[in-house]
Amino acid sequence: xxxxxxxxxxxxxxxxxxxxxxxxxxxxxxxxxxxxxxxxxxxxxxxxxxxxxxxxxxxxxxxxxxxxxxxxxxxxxxxxxxxxxxxxxxxxxxxxxxxxxxxxxxxxxxxxxxxxxxxxxxxxxxxxxxxxxxxxxxxxxxxxxxxxxxxxxxxxxxxxxxxxxxxxxxxxxxxxxxxxxxxxxxxxxxxxxxxxxxxxxxxxxxxxxxxxxxxxxxxxxxxxxxxxxxxxxxxxxxxxxxxxxxxxxxxxxxxxxxxxxxxxxxxxxxxxxxxxxxxxxxxxxxxxxxxxxxxxxxxxxxxxxxxxxxxxxxxxxxxxxxxxxxxxxxxx
Amino acid sequence: xxxxxxxxxxxxxxxxxxxxxxxxxxxxxxxxxxxxxxxxxxxxxxxxxxxxxxxxxxxxxxxxxxxxxxxxxxxxxxxxxxxxxxxxxxxxxxxxxxxxxxxxxxxxxxxxxxxxxxxxxxxxxxxxxxxxxxxxxxxxxxxxxxxxxxxxxxxxxxxxxxxxxxxxxxxxxxxxxxxxxxxxxxxxxxxxxxxxxxxxxxxxxxxxxxxxxxxxxxxxxxxxxxxxxxxxxxxxxxxxxxxxxxxxxxxxxxxxxxxxxx
Numbered sequence: 001x002x003x004x005x006x007x008x009x010x011x012x013x014x015x016x017x018x019x020x021x022x023x024x025x026x027x028x029x030x031x032x033x034x035x036x037x038x039x040x041x042x043x044x045x046x047x048x049x050x051x052x053x054x055x056x057x058x059x060x061x062x063x064x065x066x067x068x069x070x071x072x073x074x075x076x077x078x079x080x081x082x083x084x085x086x087x088x089x090x091x092x093x094x095x096x097x098x099x100x101x102x103x104x105x106x107x108x109x110x111x112x113x114x115x116x117x118x119x120x121x122x123x124x125x126x127x128x129x130x131x132x133x134x135x136x137x138x139x140x141x142x143x144x145x146x147x148x149x150x151x152x153x154x155x156x157x158x159x160x161x162x163x164x165x166x167x168x169x170x171x172x173x174x175x176x177x178x179x180x181x182x183x184x185x186x187x188x189x190x191x192x193x194x195x196x197x198x199x200x201x202x203x204x205x206x207x208x209x210x211x212x213x214x215x216x217x218x219x220x221x222x223x224x225x226x227x228x229x230x231x232x233x234x235x236x237x238x239x240x241x242x243x244x245x246x247x248x249x250x251x252x253x254x255x256x257x258x259x260x261x262x263x264x265x266x267x268x269x270x271x272x273x274x275x276x277x278x279x280x281x282x283x284x285x286x287x288x289x290x291x292x293x294x295x296x297x298x299x300x301x302x303x304x305x306x307x308x309x310x311x312x313x314x315x316x317x318x319x320x321x322x323x324x325x326x327x328x329x330x331x332x
Numbered sequence: 333x334x335x336x337x338x339x340x341x342x343x344x345x346x347x348x349x350x351x352x353x354x355x356x357x358x359x360x361x362x363x364x365x366x367x368x369x370x371x372x373x374x375x376x377x378x379x380x381x382x383x384x385x386x387x388x389x390x391x392x393x394x395x396x397x398x399x400x401x402x403x404x405x406x407x408x409x410x411x412x413x414x415x416x417x418x419x420x421x422x423x424x425x426x427x428x429x430x431x432x433x434x435x436x437x438x439x440x441x442x443x444x445x446x447x448x449x450x451x452x453x454x455x456x457x458x459x460x461x462x463x464x465x466x467x468x469x470x471x472x473x474x475x476x477x478x479x480x481x482x483x484x485x486x487x488x489x490x491x492x493x494x495x496x497x498x499x500x501x502x503x504x505x506x507x508x509x510x511x512x513x514x515x516x517x518x519x520x521x522x523x524x525x526x527x528x529x530x531x532x533x534x535x536x537x538x539x540x541x542x543x544x545x546x547x548x549x550x551x552x553x554x555x556x557x558x559x560x561x562x563x564x565x566x567x568x569x570x571x572x573x574x575x576x577x578x579x580x581x582x583x584x585x586x587x588x589x590x591x592x593x594x
């Protein structure tokens with residue numbers, strides 16, 4: 001006995017692939033063919049997308065406001081970096097999994113404490129967690145390289161065959177693209193699940209979620225841990241692709257940038273991470289060439305405009321135009 | 333004062349929900365004083381009282397949103413005084429809020445999907461699409477049909493008129509299939525032209541549910557309640573049938589007389 005109301009059908013089919021969803025992946029592959037000289041930049045964009053997707057899970061879906069997401073990026077990056085530099089382990093795929101595990105452990109540990117709070121307190125505590133990790137990395141010179149970081153990481157060839165060449169990062173590009181795809185499928189599955197639906201419930205009204213009997217904090221901790229794991233994988237793969245780690249992976253700069261990227265692209269929509277990262281990095285790339293002394297001014301103005309006029313980012317503008325163009329009673 | 337032992341005294345009729353000498357103080361203010369209260373299966377019980385009488389405090393104590401200072405709350409004969417809100421919900425106690433607490437950015441159907449998914453244990457599932465739980469989708473849709481909200485199912489809650497948002501408020505509570513339902517001013521803020529949709533919905537509630545309704549609206553109270561408790565200054569002032577309460581001169585003096593003008 002199935003309810004054939006259009007709304008029920010729409011909800012039942014919400015997870016299905018939309019016709020436009022392959023577009024970003026086709027574009028990413030096209031980039032590989034068309035711009036073989038810009039694969040370093042492309043790799044950087046892909047890693048940033050992955051990082052932004054991880055933040056979208058916590059912030060966009062569960063509503064966990066965080067300014068310290070680079071803590072997990074850095075935890076993953078330093079896991080890969082220290083294991084490789086000290087000759088412990090340098091096989092890329094397994095070190096990447098370890099990076100995810102370590103970041104997840106940091107997410108779980110800090111999440112259990114700080115997800116008791118909300119709003120501004122939570123924001124400050126995420127910032128504190130990141131600052132503590134950054135300072136630990138700074139002080140643990142013998143292991144982390146301190147302020148200089150660790151460079152020339154001896155990463156083993158991928159699958160024992162494909163070398164990571166920093167000058168011609170073709171391996172890195174395809175490797176990062178594959179990992180991004182796998183992580184994206186994971187996050188996409190998660191947000192369309194009943195668990196993901198309950199996260200949006202927590203985001204929309206935490207108190208009501210308590211009142212319908214949901215274990216709110218446990219759900220948030222699980223979500224935060226998974227988000228941290230994906231961020232850790234982003235950090236780990238960044239370290240592998242660049243063959244170095246530094247304190248910047250744990251810094252406020254990186255945490256704030258990814259937040260801006262998500263705001264720019266649109267949060268809670270998965271693909272906002274793609275649009276935001278691409279737009280932000282292209283803009284900063286070209287603006288810094290055109291106007292090297294004050295290029296951040298342009299980005300700042302854009303962000304002010306987005307914050308004032310388009311709270312849901314570029315994808316939000318797109319969705320609004322799309323709704324206006326279509327008849328109101330259409331079923332999807 | 334110390335809590336009395338909380339074992340069911342009377343085997344013959346264990347009320348679904350009961351309080352014994354329930355107290356709650358906020359600093360020097362006693363918002364609930366020694367409240368003894370019983371709600372039987374299938375009851376339509378109204379809680380009335382002037383502003384500041386402690387009605388919402390009492391609902392929050394029953395639901396577990398705030399902790400009792402002393403006394404006991406019993407749900408189905410079980411002492412739940414120290415049991416968290418979410419656990420009381422699982423035992424069959426649902427509530428609505430005086431001011432809407434909805435998932436405003438989500439569709440009406442999703443608003444009801446969430447409590448249904450929690451009840452049937454679907455919510456922790458991570459790797460299956462939400463829509464594949466057709467049992468949850470269909471039950472949520474069926475609930476919307478009974479509340480005559482089916483046409484609004486795909487719309488975002490924030491886009492609905494206030495009266496229909498109040499219905500969603502009720503729908504979320506009903507998604508848990510409660511045995512005890514606490515309605516905190518269900519028609520509050522609804523324009524009188526729309527209030528009949530709320531009254532009809534409350535009138536159509538399944539008869540076996542025990543309903544406690546808090547309201548100022550005397551029409552609503554006298555239309556639905558088979559029993560009325562009057563709360564004044566955090567304490568029970570009178571309890572009885574609508575006829576007894578309506579003809580009680582003390583109640584008229586403290587409350588009904590004022591309300592007739594307000």
